[in-house]
Amino acid sequence: MATANDDIFDQFLTERGHATEAPSWEQDYNKKRCPDCGGLHEMSADACTVCGWQP
Known part of the structure; x- marks a missing residue:
């Protein structure tokens, strides 16, 4: 939950x-x-296979 300070x-x-x-x-x-990195992945991807980024 965001506060006023946030x-x-x-x-x-x-x-x-x-x-x-x-x-x-x-x-x-x-x-x-x-x-x-701009790598393209299937819609089911959970992590980037190019650079390892995860949301």
């Missing part, structure tokens, strides 16, 4: 160009794309 901190970071959302898979047509 919201203020997120706003501070966002104003300075930092991402405050948890990283997640990107979608490319019917594939998952790793946000770190």
Whole structure:
């Protein structure tokens, strides 16, 4: 659960160009794309087989 302090901190970071959302898979047509290396995987993938990234 987010608190008021979390919201203020997120706003501070966002104003300075930092991402405050948890990283997640990107979608490319019917594939998952790793946000770190750009590797394409099946929709059932739990981890990137190229760089090892996990959400």
